Amino acid sequence: MVKFTRLALAVLSGLFAAPVVAEEVPILKIYTYDGFAAEWGPGPALKAGFEAICGGCIVEWIAADSSIGTLRRVQLEGDTTEADIIVGLDTAIAGEARATGLFAEHGLDLAGLNLPQAWTDTQFVPFDYAHFAFVYDEDSVSAPPKSFQELIALPEDFKIAIQDPRSATPGLGLVLWIAAAYGDRAPEIWAGLKPHILTVTREWSESYSLFLEGEADMALSYSSSPAYHIIADKDDTIHAALFSEGHLAQTEVAGILKSSDHQELAKKFLAYLTSVDGQKIIPTTNWMFPVIDLGAGLDPTYATLPQPEKTLVLTDEEIAANSQRWIDEMLAAVQ
Incomplete structure (x- = not known):
């Protein structure tokens, strides 16, 4: 009897000492561009905000050098990608992303959005926007051009810094902007711009730095860019030049991968991204509307x-059918 009691106690002790196996915490893996995931970008605050309401999950940002880079990575990985979501594609490459067949429908009601155009996309969810524009400093440029034609007519020592459309979405945006404004005359506009192009950089940050350092008179950026200087730098001398031809808007979007094992959690994140709590993070971290x-x-x-x-x-x-030709025309004209 004593032996049985000791054995029973040993077994019971072992049971009580056995570690409790916790339920596995879901990890939502999100591909994005490096500026979005950076400590000064919206990524950290969005992560903290969503983890506080998701009922037990972890958001993991996986950054590439650009939004185009995130799409290229998913195209290579296909159904084996570890990404649940991509955040940071834009309307210029959403069609290409959709054509991969890798993205699921989001299933969200987006009727309450406030955008330049009504939103009807069933796969991609918008989270910020701004118009492409050239920015200038009023201390050095007192009379900015009001059209591409006026820019072309300026002395050749007036320089702009732009981005490569093959690696940077603003660079692609400029190609599309000129095509939308001038159609078949786009090569003529590019030829006129060539003497003014200081350089074509791989990424936006490189060309914007040249502008801030005074190497370029204007840089291709966004109509919202002056907000950063006003709010963060207390500098109200930076402005976006508005062109009479009109401007093309860039809307950044997020999409869920069909291969994700966390479809419902991913939908909840996109709903959070477009909620008041998610949206109030964007304007002073990603500097977009x-x-x-x-x-x-x-x-x-x-x-x-x-x-x-x-x-x-x-x-x-239109973008899918013509973007490569428009890019080739741009490169042929400026090289």
């Missing part, structure tokens, strides 16, 4: 930024 009306939650600086009177539009079909 929110896609919903934040009211008093939006820094009043944004209301002071002049916006284009005309927004140019290209469809996914």
